[in-house]
Amino acid sequence: MKFRRLIFANLFRKKIRLILTIGSFAISLILFTFLAVVYSAFNRGIEIAGADRLVIENRVGLIQTMPVSYGDQVRGIPGVKYVTHDHWFGGVYQEEKNFFPQFVIDPENHLKVYPEFVVPDDQWNTFVKDQQGVIAGAKTAKRFGWKVGDRIPIKNSLYGPTKTWEFNLDGIYHAKTADGDESQFWLQWKNFDENVPAFAKSTAGWYILRLDSPDDAVRVAKTIDAKYANSSWETKTETESAFQAGFAKQFGNIEFLILSIGSVVFFTLLLVTGNTMAISVRERISELAVLKAIGVRDGSVLFMVLAESMLIAFFGGVFGLLLAWAAIPAMSAKLAGFLPPLILSKTLLSSGLLFAVFVGMASGLIPGFGAMRMRVVNALRRV
Amino acid sequence: MIRVDGQGNGKSLIQVRGLSKTYRRGGEEIQVLQRLNLDLDKGDFVGFMGPSGSGKTTLLNLLGGLDVPSQGSITVDGDEITHMSGSKLTQWRARHVGFIFQMYNLIPVLTAFQNVELPLLLTKLSKSERRTHVETALNVVGLSNRMDHYPRQLSGGQEQRVTIARAIVSDPTFLLCDEPTGDLDRKSADEIMALIEELVAKHGKTVLMVTHDAMVAARAHTTLHLDKGVLVEASKLEQGVVAGGVV
Numbered sequence: 316m317k318f319r320r321l322i323f324a325n326l327f328r329k330k331i332r333l334i335l336t337i338g339s340f341a342i343s344l345i346l347f348t349f350l351a352v353v354y355s356a357f358n359r360g361i362e363i364a365g366a367d368r369l370v371i372e373n374r375v376g377l378i379q380t381m382p383v384s385y386g387d388q389v390r391g392i393p394g395v396k397y398v399t400h401d402h403w404f405g406g407v408y409q410e411e412k413n414f415f416p417q418f419v420i421d422p423e424n425h426l427k428v429y430p431e432f433v434v435p436d437d438q439w440n441t442f443v444k445d446q447q448g449v450i451a452g453a454k455t456a457k458r459f460g461w462k463v464g465d466r467i468p469i470k471n472s473l474y475g476p477t478k479t480w481e482f483n484l485d486g487i488y489h490a491k492t493a494d495g496d497e498s499q500f501w502l503q504w505k506n507f508d509e510n511v512p513a514f515a516k517s518t519a520g521w522y523i524l525r526l527d528s529p530d531d532a533v534r535v536a537k538t539i540d541a542k543y544a545n546s547s548w549e550t551k552t553e554t555e556s557a558f559q560a561g562f563a564k565q566f567g568n569i570e571f572l573i574l575s576i577g578s579v580v581f582f583t584l585l586l587v588t589g590n591t592m593a594i595s596v597r598e599r600i601s602e603l604a605v606l607k608a609i610g611v612r613d614g615s616v617l618f619m620v621l622a623e624s625m626l627i628a629f630f631g632g633v634f635g636l637l638l639a640w641a642a643i644p645a646m647s648a649k650l651a652g653f654l655p656p657l658i659l660s661k662t663l664l665s666s667g668l669l670f671a672v673f674v675g676m677a678s679g680l681i682p683g684f685g686a687m688r689m690r691v692v693n694a695l696r697r698v
Numbered sequence: 699m700i701r702v703d704g705q706g707n708g709k710s711l712i713q714v715r716g717l718s719k720t721y722r723r724g725g726e727e728i729q730v731l732q733r734l735n736l737d738l739d740k741g742d743f744v745g746f747m748g749p750s751g752s753g754k755t756t757l758l759n760l761l762g763g764l765d766v767p768s769q770g771s772i773t774v775d776g777d778e779i780t781h782m783s784g785s786k787l788t789q790w791r792a793r794h795v796g797f798i799f800q801m802y803n804l805i806p807v808l809t810a811f812q813n814v815e816l817p818l819l820l821t822k823l824s825k826s827e828r829r830t831h832v833e834t835a836l837n838v839v840g841l842s843n844r845m846d847h848y849p850r851q852l853s854g855g856q857e858q859r860v861t862i863a864r865a866i867v868s869d870p871t872f873l874l875c876d877e878p879t880g881d882l883d884r885k886s887a888d889e890i891m892a893l894i895e896e897l898v899a900k901h902g903k904t905v906l907m908v909t910h911d912a913m914v915a916a917r918a919h920t921t922l923h924l925d926k927g928v929l930v931e932a933s934k935l936e937q938g939v940v941a942g943g944v945v
Contacts, residue, residue: 317819324807605803608764609817609864610792612785691764695799 318615322622325599333627336591340631340671341638343584348639348667349646350573352657357569358560366529367396368428369536370558371522374549377403380518381548383504386421389522392538394531399424400519404502406471406480408459415455417469417500419507419520428525431491438463438486446506448485452497454656456487458648463487469500474511494658523555581674588678592624596682603686604694613687620683621676628675632668640664699737700744700920702929706737711904712761712872713737717770719756719927730756732927733770738872743898743905745918752924754908755876761906762795762874763787775871792820796865800877802857804849810836810860811845817868835867836860838901839893855886862893872904873897879914891917 327333371389373379383400390398402419422443426432434442434450442448451461461467465484470477482502490497508516526535536552543550553561596603603616640659647657704715714736721728730753738744746754759765761772763779771780779790804813814835818828836842839859849857858878865873875894879887891914897903898919907918915921922929 320812321805321808321816324805324812328807601801601803602805605797605799605805606816607788608762608791608797610788610820611816612788692759695764695803 318611318619322619322626325595325619326623326626329595332591332595336588336627337631337634339587340584340628340674341635343580344632344635344667344671345639345642346580347577347670348636348659348663349643349657350576351663351666352643352659354569354573355660355663356657366554366556367526367532368555369524369526369532369539369552370555371524371539371550371552372558373521374540374551377521379548380515380520381522381550383508383517383519385543385548385550386519386522388542389524389539392535392542394527394535395524396527397424397427397525398522399428400504400522402504402507402518402520403473404469404471404500404507405473406469408467408469413459415458415498415500417502419504420501421504425501428523431495432488433491434486434488442485442503445483445485446503446509447481447483448503449482450486450488450501451484452499453487453489454497455500456484461487474515480510494660496656498656521558581670584674585678588624588627588675589681591627592620592679592682593685595623596620596686600686600689600694603689604691607689607691608695617683617687620686621679624679624683625672625675628671628678629668632671632675635671636664636667639667699739700742700922701737702735702922704735704737710737711740711742711775712906713771713773714761715771715773717757717760717772718768719753719760719765720768730927731760731767734927734929736922736929738904738906740904741898741902743895743917743919744907745915745921746906746908746924747910747912747915747921748924753927754924757924758874758876758906758908762797763791792817792868794871796868796870796873798858798861798865798873798875798878800880802849802854802861802881804857804860804864806849809846809848810841810852810863813849813860814845814863814867817864821868831867832863835863838866838897839863853886854882855889858882858886858890859893862890862897866897866901866903872906875905875907875909877909878907879909879911887911887914 371381371385373381380402386398386400389395399421401421404417404419406417407414426434426439438450442450449467451467455461461484463484463486467482467484468479469482470479472478480502488497488499488501489495524535526532532554536554539552540550607613607616643657643659650657701710706713714734717731717734717736718729719731721730734757746757748754756765760767761774763782767780771778773779774794777790777794779787782790804810805816808816811832814832815828818831821828823831833842833845836845839862841856841859841863844852844856844860847856849860852860858881862878873894878894879890882890894905894907895917898905905918907915909915
């Protein structure tokens, strides 16, 4: 890298232009990163969904319930190891903005089906015995400053007139993996069942099954759906990952949205940087001609232009990712309850940087090849 | 000895035979150089004069391996350059040619030292060896006290001196000067010409120079006139033949 000094000197030649170009990279990278973390958040459920779990929902849709008696019937199907059921509670803590996912669970089987969540034994035992008890995820507990033993009022208007339900925080659960969901809030089905109006009594929102083997999934799903075909509550049974994907799609075609915006960002960035590099090369045409005249090879000229555009992209990328790294936790906190937790992983950071450098390289190609192919005689004549 | 009749003994440093250059502009063919012959020995200092469009710069570009002739051959120190590939020619230029331009063409973001060092980055010299060479070259042009200055901090004459230092630092076979004083005042031009004369006299450099200025041309050992692509006259007729003989 004998031309390192020249490359860096050229890089800092027009400082305002450099700052503006780096700034455009940084802002684009923030947008790219934000889109990527949102996409990843929606897909995280799919990625971590158990391969040996099935979800049964009402064929009409997720907001339609099913009889709670289905649980015992399904449990007898060969290949089914455990069955539990959930219900969407949908309340808020103190005010509307304090929203987070609350599930009515079946304490007897919940942790058997979801072994990735851990609750200390003493806390779990207290919860099982306490009909008004709840278990909160560590993230939600931290968000509201809750401690075990606190009384938690949750306002709910899904089941009849608005009413405040009072719960005892008996325990806090943690996820076994770093990307596990620690935002949930679990309340007892018995308590729910006793306090909801008649239309919601003895119902389950959806069932989750844990199988002996993932190989049984197709057979078990077909058996269940066939069993309840033509009943008042027909079912749709699918793998947990398919269920999660369907859930994410309720928000719209996130993937398409993100790809569309991402593509616009990519091409805009390509044009901005490409234009900057083209201007920069045009301004230096006589200098490049002199370099070639004194014996610098065409390949080295191309390398210098590419190295410069890639360095701009790299610095812009790093700057943008640093800003994103600082901003995303704050955004995640603000959007808690509305969006799954936004996590900027190392993989996303590396992808962002690679994306930036790739854009830098692509945008330097046309001016670089132009400089490489430039005839010294013509370039010197222009001076 | 400089000859333009094509009758050199074959031992000349630079040997040009039947050199022609034709450009095509639209449907029209423009013959810039027509069957030129030239023989130059080591240590010769030749000036090319002629009106605009006479082919002076084209000749310089061909001799410097920056352009390829339509016909004819150029042999420098035994290497025929007219049939070299682009990359070979680039390597050849780095080794054999030192360029001095009218507009100096220094890299503005590099110091005088760094500008002069550029040609050496293409060699295998170590950093300390490069430093020694650059300091020597800047010393020759009298700018050893300005090596950390950027071009914008130097006068026109000083910039041209840096260009000369850059041209000689790799000890090339010959120097090509395209209007080296064209952008300078008379005093600076005199200083630059004195420096070029010194390079020829003291260091045995071979110099080919294009100029419009008769006073500058008079400083060369020999002046050749180009008109419409033909060498038509030699100004110093002390012992030679005009337009097609020994000058």
